[in-house]
Amino acid sequence: xxxxxxxxxxxxxxxxxxxxxxxxxxxxxxxxxxxxxxxxxxxxxxxxxxxxxxxxxxxxxxxxxxxxxxxxxxxxxxxxxxxxxxxxxxxxxxxxxxxxxxxxxxxxxxxx
Amino acid sequence: xxxxxxxxxxxxxxxxxxxxxxxxxxxxxxxxxxxxxxxxxxxxxxxxxxxxxxxxxxxxxxxxxxxxxxxxxxxxxxxxxxxxxxxxxxxxxxxxxxxxxxxxxxxxxxxxx
Numbered sequence: 001x002x003x004x005x006x007x008x009x010x011x012x013x014x015x016x017x018x019x020x021x022x023x024x025x026x027x028x029x030x031x032x033x034x035x036x037x038x039x040x041x042x043x044x045x046x047x048x049x050x051x052x053x054x055x056x057x058x059x060x061x062x063x064x065x066x067x068x069x070x071x072x073x074x075x076x077x078x079x080x081x082x083x084x085x086x087x088x089x090x091x092x093x094x095x096x097x098x099x100x101x102x103x104x105x106x107x108x109x110x111x112x
Numbered sequence: 113x114x115x116x117x118x119x120x121x122x123x124x125x126x127x128x129x130x131x132x133x134x135x136x137x138x139x140x141x142x143x144x145x146x147x148x149x150x151x152x153x154x155x156x157x158x159x160x161x162x163x164x165x166x167x168x169x170x171x172x173x174x175x176x177x178x179x180x181x182x183x184x185x186x187x188x189x190x191x192x193x194x195x196x197x198x199x200x201x202x203x204x205x206x207x208x209x210x211x212x213x214x215x216x217x218x219x220x221x222x223x224x225x
Contacts, residue, residue: 004155031211033212035215040121040217040218041217042202042215042216042217042218043156043202043215044215045212045213048211048212050211058212090155090156092155092156097206097210097211097212098144098163098206100146100158100161101156101158101213103148103155103156103157104155105153105154105155106153106154106155
């Protein structure tokens with residue numbers, strides 16, 4: 001049982017490039033979330049999903065897209081990377097919205 | 113909208129001393145409340161959660177938190193700090209009917225030998 005896995009661990013992008021951050025969970029959780037963490041700002045919700053085929057915007061969705069075609073996977077797409085997207089990105093999952101969220105190890109992204 | 117305030121972005125305590133990390137929320141209705149811990153270069157992991165059962169909640173690693181409705185607070189305590197407690201701690205809140213967590217800005221705990 002690997003829990004929540006994220007790839008890659010680190011990535012450097014040039015301005016305007018695109019990339020997909022991968023997130024997979026093996027706990028059969030319905031809910032999945034993407035957060036970004038910036039120093040002194042806590043975690044901000046980017047997008048979340050309540051099940052396969054259903055996604056919704058969080059607090060800071062601009063510049064990002066998501067899809068959820070399976071229960072296990074919830075990739076986050078960055079189009080036209082900008083320096084403001086330099087951050088640490090965490091994926092999380094939970095069985096129900098009121099249950100504990102389990103977090104992945106994070107992806108550290110730098111946009112230059 | 114729900115908000116969470118963690119007083120003190122940095123807290124330092126001596127090894128063996130009491131740890132007190134403060135969290136206040138804004139909801140008028142008692143929400144679900146969580147404390148998470150983040151060790152360097154790792155994701156967050158749950159310390160404890162309040163879900164309207166007992167007001168004093170015990171968590172892992174000797175931590176506990178008390179829900180006080182009158183003060184809209186959910187402060188985290190540990191009687192005796194250990195060097196391994198050095199980490200960043202986040203308070204989070206979820207309102208009933210809301211599928212999202214709102215996180216505080218975090219408190220970095222430093223333990224002085």
